[in-house]
Amino acid sequence: MSRTLQILIFVVFCLLFIFALFFRTSIAIIVEDLMREFSIPATHLGLMSSALFYAYAAMQLPVGILCDRIGVRRTVLYFGLLGGIGALLFASAAGVQTATLGRLLTGMGTAGIWIPALEYLALNYRPHIFATLSSIISAAGSFGIILGTLPLALLVETKGWRFPFFAASLVMILLVMANWILMKYSAQQSQNIKNNSENENREQEQAPGDVKALTPFWKGPVFWFFALWSFLYYGVLFSFTGLWGASFLQDTFQVSRQTAGMHLLFASIGVVLGSLAWAIISDRLLQARRPLIIAGTCAFIVLWIIIFSLETYPGAFLTSLLYFSLGFCGMTFILIYSCTKEYFPLQTAGAVMGSVNTFMMGSAAVFQGITGYLLDFFHMEISINAGYRAIFVLYLASLAVALIFSLLLPETYPGKTKAPAISGKTALDGSTAMDGKK
DSSP states (O other): OOHHHHHHHHHHHHHHHHHHHHHHHGGGGGHHHHHHHHTOOHHHHHHHHHHHHHHHHHHHHHHHHHHHHTOHHHHHHHHHHHHHHHHHHHHTOSSHHHHHHHHHHHHHHHHHHHHHHHHHHHHHSOGGGHHHHHHHHHHHHHHHHHHTTHHHHHHHHHHOSHHHHHHHHHHHHHHHHHHHHHHHHHTTSOHHHHHHHHHHHHHHHOOOOSSOTTOOGGGSHHHHHHHHHHHHHHHHHHHIIIIIHHHHHHHHHOOOHHHHHHHHHHHHHHHHHHHHHHHHIIIIIIOOSHHHHHHHHHHHHHHHHHHHHOOSOOOHHHHHHHHHHHHHHHGGGGHHHHHHHHHSOGGGHHHHHHHHHHHHHHHHHHHHHHHHHHHHHHHHHTOHHHHHHHHHHHHHHHHHHHHHHHHHOOOOSTTSSOOOOOOSSOOOOHHHHHHOOO
């Protein structure tokens, strides 16, 4: 594969992930619009918004298996087109039922972007830079979160909430087609890449271990430590930044939509920088995963204690700093993909990373639904402020348990641990990964 073509495919994956994250988190800015237009309470809005995450979570394991079976190229095409159609349906919805269906289809479709991107990196790049490259895609995708904050708030004020979703869905469909075409050419040039990357991956990731051959990854406790930490951590971050982060400021401190959008913008900037920083520190400086995951979890807990204790609006600067810190520390989860990819054999990379991602997306769906219910219940019984405080108690309890699981995680950085060996065929080569040819 030529260097230029390889870079182009990488860039397209970055752009596709921008739209995946835009669709995932942009609801936070149009909460009031949706509740007013569809005449629904917070509970129903939480369920509608979480439909994307439920669908996304449900498709992660199938996406991982399909990447291993039919290849990255076909998987991205089928799922990407479905996601674009779902976004168009949401943008044109006349009622909450149609909007929910659109969110479901969008979730199913965008599920076929992140895991195929990771599979592409695992098969075409050296393992020591996997965390850095995956963090670049994550950071680039986080611009979709940025677009879903202040820029979306300004656009909604002039064009309404439907127009941005129409435009984004059409551009996403064009990128999916571009990815299909580029990978068609790259599949014809990938054999040399295969010979280098596959051999090194086998050397680094299939070192002898004491796990029986062909043992399913989900039967060992380590997979569940990864999965449960991800569930308890990820849902906290994206139920807030992806749904309630703006309305919390509007309801509690009576700030404007633009001001709330500005603060969410800083959270998104934190997500972008955190995606890069955690991976670079892990790959280049510490050459370790576990200490950073523990440190990030502890920092996240401290931040939520601060938010829980707020009684008055701390001002624009401190609020923006707090939201930035939430995004930055919250992105510790990006390291979990490197951990699972390094701990388990390469030929199961798609299935394992897809399974862990199922827990992440499932947690976002569960947390959005539960927090919507808590907000409605306490709003009716006590006050809207009591509703948000109940949500923050849930967040702190979840993170406290996540901290326990973080202490149980193994160190997986290449060369510092021995992954379990699983006998069988070696990793698929580049052409197989992109065309699904056997």
